[in-house]
Amino acid sequence: MKAVGVTEFGGxxxxxxxxxxxxxxxxxxxxxRVHAAVVNPTDTGLRSGRRPAxxxxxxxxxxxxxxxxxxxxxGVTTDLQVGDHVMAIVVPHxxxxxxxxxxxxxxxxxARVPAGASDTAAATLPMNGLTARLALDLLALQPGQTLLVTxxxxxxxxxxxxxxxxxxxxxxxxxxxxDEQLVRELGADVVVARGxxxxxxxxxxxxxxxxxxxxxALLNELVAAAVRDGGRIATLRGFTGPADRxxxxxxxxxxxxxxxxxxxxxxxxxxxAGQVTLRVAxxxxxxxxxQAHRILEAGGTRGRLVLEx
Numbered sequence: 001m002k003a004v005g006v007t008e009f010g011g012x013x014x015x016x017x018x019x020x021x022x023x024x025x026x027x028x029x030x031x032x033r034v035h036a037a038v039v040n041p042t043d044t045g046l047r048s049g050r051r052p053a054x055x056x057x058x059x060x061x062x063x064x065x066x067x068x069x070x071x072x073x074x075g076v077t078t079d080l081q082v083g084d085h086v087m088a089i090v091v092p093h094x095x096x097x098x099x100x101x102x103x104x105x106x107x108x109x110x111a112r113v114p115a116g117a118s119d120t121a122a123a124t125l126p127m128n129g130l131t132a133r134l135a136l137d138l139l140a141l142q143p144g145q146t147l148l149v150t151x152x153x154x155x156x157x158x159x160x161x162x163x164x165x166x167x168x169x170x171x172x173x174x175x176x177x178x179d180e181q182l183v184r185e186l187g188a189d190v191v192v193a194r195g196x197x198x199x200x201x202x203x204x205x206x207x208x209x210x211x212x213x214x215x216x217a218l219l220n221e222l223v224a225a226a227v228r229d230g231g232r233i234a235t236l237r238g239f240t241g242p243a244d245r246x247x248x249x250x251x252x253x254x255x256x257x258x259x260x261x262x263x264x265x266x267x268x269x270x271x272x273a274g275q276v277t278l279r280v281a282x283x284x285x286x287x288x289x290x291q292a293h294r295i296l297e298a299g300g301t302r303g304r305l306v307l308e309x
Contacts, residue, residue, distance in 0.1 A: 004099040004289045004307065005060035009049030012293035017286075018058045020095055023104040025073030030080070030107050032088060035067040036123035036283070037098040039292045039305040040155075046092060047293065055094030062098020063090050063254075066113055066123035067309075076107045085113040087268075089126035091258050099289060101309050108259035114271035114278070121278040124155065124304040129267040129276070131254045132159035132214070135234035136167060138250040139212035143168030146206045148226055151216030152188060153179040155304050156236070158279060160214045161186045166275045172205050174198065174217065182302065186277070199225035215239075279303030 001022050006014045025031040043061035045051040066087040069080055080086060088110040090098040097103075113122040135156075141147055147164045151157040152173035164171050165187040173188035180191050192201040199222075203209060209228030221241040223233055230246040240249040257263060270276040281303035284292050292305045 001101040002286070002309075003058075003060045003095065003097070003101065004286055005058040005095065005097065006047050007057045007059075009047065009059075011048070012290040012297070014047060015289045015293065018060070018095075020058075020060075020100065022102050023096075025071040025076075025104045027074045028076060028106055029073040029104045030069055030076060030078070030086075030110055031071035031073075031102060031104045032065060032086060032110070033068045033070045033102055034065045034098065034100055034309050035119040036065065037062045037100070037286070037307045037309070038064040038123045038127070039289070039296055039307060040064070040127060041296065043099075044293055044297060046097075058095050059092075060095050060097030060099050061092060062100070063092060063127040064088070064123050064125070065090060065098040065103060066119040069110075070102070071104075073104070073107075078107055080110065080112065085119060085122070086110050087113050087119075087122045087126050087264075089130055089254070089258050089264065091255050099286065099307060106259055108261040109264070111261060111265040111268050114268045117271060117278055120283050120306050120308060121280050123306055124278050124280060125267055125271065125276075126264060127254060128155040128304070129159050129163075130257045130260065130264060131156050131236070131252055132163050133263055133267065134254055134257045135160060135214045135250075135252045136163055138234050138252065139214070139232045141167070141169055141212045141232075144170065145211040146170045146172060148202060148210035148213040148223070149173040149188070149216065150213065150219050150223060152183045152186070152191075153302050154216055155279065157214070157216040158186050158303075159276065160216060161188055162276050163270070164214075166270060172202055172210060179302070198222070202226035281305050283308050
């Protein structure tokens with residue numbers, strides 16, 4: 001089968017087509033014929049060598065896929081059938097990554113594609129949706145409390161707004177002027193401008209500070225000033241800050257939710273109910289993965305770039 005990966009770390013042009021053997025669904029696994037794989041910021045870390053490699057090359061990125069269920073391995077109990085359109089979160093290791101024509105993953109990492117959604121659109125949900133869900137679960141806010149979302153126009157930020165609203169939270173979100181309408185349409189109750197007085201603007205809407213924050217913009221310790229004493233902050237990329245004013249920091253490591261099938265299927269249901277919006281920025285053929293990485297690294301992408309096989 002064809003996959004897209006790197007044999008030497010480098011820039012976007014290090015990505016190229018590699019030939020790999022077709023995987024077989026082992027015990028507890030299913031195999032998917034991949035139609036769409038999402039390009040995420042974490043993929044650029046694998047490609048460039050910023051993430052440690054635990055196996056020999058080639059290295060194949062990709063943490064979300066959607067396509068057709070091809071094979072069900074021994075010992076799998078599921079209501080899915082061969083031929084169903086499914087989506088999955090992938091934990092890449094070595095040549096095992098989502099940028100592949102076929103992939104075998106644990107059955108608990110797979111859910112049916114939302115009714116009416118294309119594979120291309122559905123592929124944007126698993127990793128980013130579960131990241132937002134995990135962040136909310138770590139914060140454990142109660143209905144009526146205030147959630148601050150940074151990086152609100154992005155994929156994780158957008159899902160955090162919509163899932164937070166579904167949880168009954170009041171949402172304060174950041175946005176540049178050009179993204180304000182998008183963030184309001186996603187469901188933010190208050191939109192504040194970015195900049196040096198960001199925390200002050202948040203506190204105009206929540207004088208004591210937000211009860212919790214999801215820092216999808218990687219502002220790190222700068223978010224703390226916008227959060228109340230004793231508040232909670234969910235951070236990406238493993239960041240933790242000082243426990244000043246009783247604030248607690250909660251790194252979001254989405255791999256811990258890679259087999260939370262019920263949560264992934266709940267995301268499917270929320271898409272079908274209109275609570276969550278799938279956002280494709282652009283779809284490209286898989287052999288144009290270098291271009292997709294260049295677009296992503298240039299910044300400003302709203303939604304997700306998707307490679308189609």
